[in-house]
Amino acid sequence: MKFFIDTANFNEIHEANALGILDGVTTNPSLIAKEGKPFKETIIAICKEVNGPVSSEVVAIDYEGMLKEGRDYATWAKNIVVKLPTTRDGIKACKQLTSEGIKVNMTLVFSATQALLCAKAGATYCSPFIGRLDDIAQDGMELIREIVVIYENYDYKTEILTASVRHPLHVVQAAMAGSHVATIPAKVIDQMFKHPLTDKGLETFLSDWKKANSK
Numbered sequence: 001m002k003f004f005i006d007t008a009n010f011n012e013i014h015e016a017n018a019l020g021i022l023d024g025v026t027t028n029p030s031l032i033a034k035e036g037k038p039f040k041e042t043i044i045a046i047c048k049e050v051n052g053p054v055s056s057e058v059v060a061i062d063y064e065g066m067l068k069e070g071r072d073y074a075t076w077a078k079n080i081v082v083k084l085p086t087t088r089d090g091i092k093a094c095k096q097l098t099s100e101g102i103k104v105n106m107t108l109v110f111s112a113t114q115a116l117l118c119a120k121a122g123a124t125y126c127s128p129f130i131g132r133l134d135d136i137a138q139d140g141m142e143l144i145r146e147i148v149v150i151y152e153n154y155d156y157k158t159e160i161l162t163a164s165v166r167h168p169l170h171v172v173q174a175a176m177a178g179s180h181v182a183t184i185p186a187k188v189i190d191q192m193f194k195h196p197l198t199d200k201g202l203e204t205f206l207s208d209w210k211k212a213n214s215k
Ligand code: E4P
Pocket: 006, 026, 027, 028, 107, 127, 129, 131, 132, 163, 164, 165, 183
């Protein structure tokens, strides 16, 4: 499974990249706004830092506006992926931008029908938001499992990008379900390393080593 980091914070991206396990980045307007820096400069800097796809989301909600923004973003860097909302206009714009050779990540996916539309429109990525479904007492991971089956049935090339990840168990369950990608916040990446038995075991190894070598 590919690991993307879900942030627009350059330091978080730099640190995750230094681990050598980062495959890409997703941003959204809220994440960009949180950093308080100019949008275009932020995205270009991220694209230079990471050797992998970087999703940059349009803010237009109409077809023509999405095409205009998407075509512009695609000139910023080779690894740009244009992120579009999964609406009627978004699906139509996905089909058009894809036909122009621009990679598209369809965002705000909350149902299997929307995921089918994304695949039919030739999206490179389909992003179901599992945490936000869990928030309204719907099983987000069940949606991932449904989409995996549907995409496999028809050999769709669209990759499932599990988004709105809130904790390490989401990452494990997405991997078990066969999601192609998970986009993970920096905090959750940190949590994935942790196990108390690793810390305890390391402490014991080091103290045993010290005892043996002080004799
Ligand atoms: C990623 O592409 C999404 O924008 C992101 O995962 C949304 O996460 P949230 O539901 O925690 O805001």
